[in-house]
Amino acid sequence: MTDTNSSRTARLIHARRDGLNKGDPVALPIVPSATFHLPGDPAGVAQYGRSHNPTWEAVEHALSLLEDAPCLAFPSGMAAITAPFMALLKAGDRILLPSDGYYTTRLLADRILARLGVTAETRPTAQFADGGFDGFRIVYIETPSNPGLDILDIKAVSDAAHAAGALVIADNTTMTPLGQRPLALGADIVVAADTKAVNGHSDVLYGHVASRDEAVMSAVSEWRKLSGSIPGPFESWLVHRGLETLELRFARMCDSAEAVAKALKGHAALETLRYPGLPDHPAHHLAAAQMDRFGFLLGLTLRSEAAAEHFIDNCPLIQPATSFGGIHTSAERRARWGDAVAPGFVRLAVGCEPTEELVSALVQTLDNLPAGL
Numbered sequence: 001m002t003d004t005n006s007s008r009t010a011r012l013i014h015a016r017r018d019g020l021n022k023g024d025p026v027a028l029p030i031v032p033s034a035t036f037h038l039p040g041d042p043a044g045v046a047q048y049g050r051s052h053n054p055t056w057e058a059v060e061h062a063l064s065l066l067e068d069a070p071c072l073a074f075p076s077g078m079a080a081i082t083a084p085f086m087a088l089l090k091a092g093d094r095i096l097l098p099s100d101g102y103y104t105t106r107l108l109a110d111r112i113l114a115r116l117g118v119t120a121e122t123r124p125t126a127q128f129a130d131g132g133f134d135g136f137r138i139v140y141i142e143t144p145s146n147p148g149l150d151i152l153d154i155k156a157v158s159d160a161a162h163a164a165g166a167l168v169i170a171d172n173t174t175m176t177p178l179g180q181r182p183l184a185l186g187a188d189i190v191v192a193a194d195t196k197a198v199n200g201h202s203d204v205l206y207g208h209v210a211s212r213d214e215a216v217m218s219a220v221s222e223w224r225k226l227s228g229s230i231p232g233p234f235e236s237w238l239v240h241r242g243l244e245t246l247e248l249r250f251a252r253m254c255d256s257a258e259a260v261a262k263a264l265k266g267h268a269a270l271e272t273l274r275y276p277g278l279p280d281h282p283a284h285h286l287a288a289a290q291m292d293r294f295g296f297l298l299g300l301t302l303r304s305e306a307a308a309e310h311f312i313d314n315c316p317l318i319q320p321a322t323s324f325g326g327i328h329t330s331a332e333r334r335a336r337w338g339d340a341v342a343p344g345f346v347r348l349a350v351g352c353e354p355t356e357e358l359v360s361a362l363v364q365t366l367d368n369l370p371a372g373l
């Protein structure tokens with residue numbers, strides 16, 4: 001089989017088959033065991049629940065088929081992001097973060113890493129390569145940025161960062177391995193919040209680290225075992241179930257997002273609409289070259305905070321919520337969290353509703369915004 005998203009997904013769906021004995025359950029069992037039967041020499045088998053668990057190992061195997069790289073599972077996206085920092089950094093190191101990326105990562109650097117002697121600098125995603133990467137131990141990227149949807153060239157940034165002696169970590173949460181493959185473009189490590197589209201049902205927090213660098217993975221694995229930052233078996237089972245339908249859901253979400261972008265573009269109630277799949281996005285050509293899909297997030301700017309809140313509250317197919325990647329389309333005004341965006345800016349996260357129903361609900365809600373908002 002050639003190595004495409006389709007072949008990777010097909011392998012994932014049949015991933016359990018090879019290990020089954022006659023009479024074994026086809027569905028993944030949940031194994032909530034802290035201890036394992038361990039007489040005599042403990043080498044080579046499951047020993048204890050902080051280092052081994054068959055349910056999370058099944059998730060790691062499934063994810064590794066999509067990432068085309070070994071994966072380690074974590075109990076949240078932030079636990080996955082924290083792991084390579086704690087495993088690889090030492091006092092005196094400098095790291096570069098996107099100023100417009102996931103806020104909690106910058107907070108982690110400010111509140112925790114700074115105390116340990118690690119200095120973080122920030123740059124906007126659209127100007128990330130400006131100024132070079134000399135002196136950084138880790139160059140951390142997030143493309144498209146969230147919620148601004150700016151895009152950087154993963155290959156160019158990785159090449160320049162490597163020439164300067166840095167490791168590149170990519171937070172690929174918004175795209176999933178089916179939408180963008182940072183490791184194939186030169187990044188050393190992928191981190192992701194599987195809380196979002198990978199689990200896809202808004203009922204669990206989860207994360208993973210993927211890398212083809214053995215030294216990195218053994219340091220991250222040691223961090224997990226010693227710090228105890230391990231996922232639970234039930235959460236792992238939910239994520240495994242979500243993974244089996246990721247390809248179906250992600251395709252619907254991205255197809256619908258493209259349809260929504262085309263239908264809403266130029267609507268009189270919108271000051272701007274940003275989506276990497278539209279030709280007027282400033283980095284559309286780069287997006288088309290490095291992403292397999294254009295994603296399911298859109299940035300809409302309505303005229304005022306009141307107009308944005310009315311749109312979010314009155315569209316029957318929008319769930320007002322933070323986060324994204326669930327079955328339902330959701331939206332929020334990002335200024336409520338202090339993001340540097342206009343008061344009327346809405347991040348719309350497209351879900352799995354039938355496309356035409358969703359497009360017409362969104363258009364009608366915009367058409368019927370009360371005059372004067």
Ligand SMILES: *Cc1c(COP(=O)(O)O)cnc(C)c1O
Nearest residue numbers: 076077078102173193195205206
């Ligand atoms: C949600 C998110 C995270 C954090 O994931 P949690 O599971 O909430 O810890 C990190 N990065 C991005 C881009 C996210 O969207």
